[in-house]
Amino acid sequence: MTSLRWQRPVFLAVTAGIVVTVSWLAREVMLPIVLGLIIAYVLMPLVEWVERWKLPGPRHVPRAAAIVLVYILVLGTLGIFVRTVAPRIGYEMAKFGREVPALTARFKNEWVPALQNKLHAITGISPPQEDTTEQQEPAFVARPQPDGSYALDIQGGVSVRNTRGGYTIQAHEKVVPFDPDLFLAESVQGTMTYLQHNALELARIGSGIVFSIGRFFFVFGLTLMIAAYLMLTRERILAFFSSLVRPSSRPGLERLIVRIDQGLSGVVRGQIIICLINGVLSAIGLAIVGLKYWPILAIIATVFSLIPIFGSIISSVPAVALGLTQSFGTGVFVLLWIIGIHQLEANILNPKIMGDAAKIHPVLVIFSLLVGEHFFHVTGALLAVPCMSIAQSVFIHFRQIVQKTDPELSHEPVASVRDLGE
Numbered sequence: 001m002t003s004l005r006w007q008r009p010v011f012l013a014v015t016a017g018i019v020v021t022v023s024w025l026a027r028e029v030m031l032p033i034v035l036g037l038i039i040a041y042v043l044m045p046l047v048e049w050v051e052r053w054k055l056p057g058p059r060h061v062p063r064a065a066a067i068v069l070v071y072i073l074v075l076g077t078l079g080i081f082v083r084t085v086a087p088r089i090g091y092e093m094a095k096f097g098r099e100v101p102a103l104t105a106r107f108k109n110e111w112v113p114a115l116q117n118k119l120h121a122i123t124g125i126s127p128p129q130e131d132t133t134e135q136q137e138p139a140f141v142a143r144p145q146p147d148g149s150y151a152l153d154i155q156g157g158v159s160v161r162n163t164r165g166g167y168t169i170q171a172h173e174k175v176v177p178f179d180p181d182l183f184l185a186e187s188v189q190g191t192m193t194y195l196q197h198n199a200l201e202l203a204r205i206g207s208g209i210v211f212s213i214g215r216f217f218f219v220f221g222l223t224l225m226i227a228a229y230l231m232l233t234r235e236r237i238l239a240f241f242s243s244l245v246r247p248s249s250r251p252g253l254e255r256l257i258v259r260i261d262q263g264l265s266g267v268v269r270g271q272i273i274i275c276l277i278n279g280v281l282s283a284i285g286l287a288i289v290g291l292k293y294w295p296i297l298a299i300i301a302t303v304f305s306l307i308p309i310f311g312s313i314i315s316s317v318p319a320v321a322l323g324l325t326q327s328f329g330t331g332v333f334v335l336l337w338i339i340g341i342h343q344l345e346a347n348i349l350n351p352k353i354m355g356d357a358a359k360i361h362p363v364l365v366i367f368s369l370l371v372g373e374h375f376f377h378v379t380g381a382l383l384a385v386p387c388m389s390i391a392q393s394v395f396i397h398f399r400q401i402v403q404k405t406d407p408e409l410s411h412e413p414v415a416s417v418r419d420l421g422e
Contacts, residue, residue, distance in 0.1 A: 005211070012244060024229065031219065032219050032223045032226055032381075033220045033226055034383070035223045035226075035227075035389070036222075036223050036225075036226030036227040036230060037226075037227075037230065038225075038268065039223065039227035040226075040227040040228075040231045040234075041264065041268060041269075042229055042268060042269055042272060043070055043074065043227070043231065045229055045269070046070050046073075046074075047066045047067055047070050048066075050066035050069055050070060051063055051066045053066075063231070063232055064232060065226050067232060071224065071228075079272050083293065085299075089295055089296060089299070092293045092295055092296050093296065095293070106252060132231075170409065214247035221276070223252050238257070241253070244253070252401070254296070255397065256393070256394070256397045257394065258370055258396055259393045260389075260390055260394070261391040262393075263389040263390070263392065263393045264389055264390065266359075266389075267386050267389045268386055269359075271306060271308070271385075274305065274345055275302050275303075275305040275306055276302065276343075277342055278301055278302060278305045278312075278345065279299065279301055279302030279305070280298075281299055281341050281344075282297070282298045282301040282319075282337075282338070282341065283295065283298035285333075285334070285337035285338075285341075286298060286319065286334065286337075289330055289333050289334060289337075290326075290330075291322060291323055291326070291330065291334060292322060292326065293322065297315075297318060297319045297322070300314040300315050300319075301316075301319070303315075306382060307369065307381050307382065308365055308369070308385055310337075310369060310381075312342055316335075316338045319334050319338065320334050320335050323335075343355070351390075360385065360389060362387060362391060364388055364392070365385055365388070366389065367388075368384040368385055368388035369381055369384045369385070371384065372384030372387070383397065408412075
């Protein structure tokens, strides 16, 4: 009887181990499934809202139709946004590319010397002097001959200048007159020669670009398909996991699922809403002050806000630095505006949108971000906090079960790591 009792847990444990091992080995192709899970989780409340629409008679909108309507709404809105913003982003990027040499020269010729002078004033150490001696080609080259004499090779034309009581002989650069016909012929010949010698490389690059574009659309379509199936069969998926435990344990599993959903709802859905609000507010403030490339910086602030704490800090640095290049007042305004947005997020948006169920202590957030980025880089940083939310919910659930079975602690209020965030 005892062996039969342990067969089910052992079977489930071995099966779970196999699933985890296969998922780890296939991690390089798991991206569509992970993205599909995230999209399904984010869009499911909107699908349920569409499902509640009443049709003529006692019927409601079928779930499959609701999923299609939500996809049309979301993808249509995204397409309109990209079509509206993409020309401005392209213009800003082209403008930025043209101004990069000027910004680099300004940084080298103005900011670096100014910083060196300030350091010199503070420390008393003089900055190193740059050697400004002109490096010129020699006018003559003396070559020893077998008979002991020297032969002088003139490097182009020469000129003689009277300098400080002496004479300086300098070489003239050889001036070749511009021949349009020769230039065109050499250009065509050079292009044909390059194509002949690099045809295979160019074909490989072209096929790589085509393959990347095709792969993107394939993965994107596959991700939407996976998300649609997950939303369409949500009840059957939950019923399957409920069937894995004994009937007496199913109420506890349902409570665990509800707890995980509450935590993820704040971390995933709430963070996406906050990112959009941060992006809109950043765009308004940067546009008001007339900051250069403000559309690009607003999009950067929106995307990086998906990563708590570090994302906001990283996205603030280029905006403030670019503001300081325009004027000191612009840089200060940008910094104060960003600080105001983060204060609004911390004191109003987070409590109202995320709610108390999603509270994770800041130390746990930083720890999860460091671990996720170390092992899985950008993907790990994006998924670190949701995974920490799931781990925290599981810990709280079993902590409550253990505490209720302890006679000394059964009447104590249940404490958890979530209390640290309050």
